Amino acid sequence: MQFKKSIAIAAFAVSAILVSSCSRQVTRVNPEETIDISGNWNNTDSRMVAQELTNNILNAAWLSNHTQQHGGKKPVVIVGMIQNKSHEHIEAETFIKDIEQAFLQTQRIGLVQGGKKREELRGEKADQQTNASVSTMKKFGLESGADYILQGSINSIVDAHKRQKVVSYQVNLELTNIQTNEVVWIGDKKIAKYVKN
Amino acid sequence: MKRSLFFTIAMFGLAVTASAQQGSFDPDQNPRARESAGKYSRMIDSLTSDQGATVQNTYKAYDWYEARDTRRQERRARNAAFYNSGYYQNYGYGNSLFYPSFGGGYYNGFGNSFFAPTFRIGGRSHRFYH
DSSP states (O other): OHHHHHHHHHHHHHHHHHHHHHSOOOOOOOTTSOOOSSSSOOHHHHHHHHHHHHHHHHTSHHHHHHHHHTTTOOOEEEEEEEEEOSSSOOOTHHHHHHHHHHHHHHTSSEEEOOHHHHHHHHHHHHHHHHHSOTTTOOOTTOOOOOSEEEEEEEEEEEEEETTEEEEEEEEEEEEEETTTOOEEEEEEEEEEEEEEO | OHHHHHHHHHHHHHHHHHHHHHHOOOTTSOTTHHHHHHHHHTSHHHHHTTTTSOOOOOOOOOOHHHHHHHHHHHHHHHHHHHHHSSSOOOOSSOOTTTSOOSTTTHHHHHTHHHHSOEEEETTEEEESOO
């Protein structure tokens, strides 16, 4: 009898441990907080890249050169292709959007839409030609042409042996004058991580 | 007579204004704007069909637990397929996949009770691995 009772207590304790270990706990954290779990690319890396490159591009000589050459007119930039050549899935849009936001907040650089969003805009404009009233219809051929295109690449190098790993990321962005093909700015951000399992 | 003349002039003016609004050419407008308008007028439906919708361009993020479960499921499916394929015939010599055998499994068949643990349900003996 005593033996059965102890077995029942043990079974209850084991099941309690199993239930508590299986329950998932979720806590909201500050997005600015650095939490490294796997050593892969994460939000902190994206934020570091955005901060460094935003600061770099807004304080580089190309901006003042452009405003001087164009009578104080601010440059218009279009974001081109960002190539991810690293070993991981990295979404460049997370830091590109931060950079674009900084352009608009400082009001020193203009932005025009590109890619699929631009196609959608033109589709909407085409739709307006046959459906919108004449006074509200938007015309073709009056878009702002970009002065510069922002392109970039993400590269990584992995050096691993047994339980140790060093991962280096390099994010490059470059700004090219669309008229002259001249590269007016190149910025980069390097991040290296040491991971020990 | 005067009235009809006034009406004609008014209608003409209205027509001119309307056509000017519709086909007016801004001095800064791209001279090839009509080409663009023609091109995009053929793609209106496909370009505006996603308006107001969320396009899901998602990707599968790596999750250690999920990856482990997937590996397990794949392994079980592989094993099940193997046992059901007909290539594997268990003659009661034990599971040669899990137990190394000597003499092509023949010997292992006789030594089965020694290598494979058994348990009893309702007075009948069963092997853990079948």
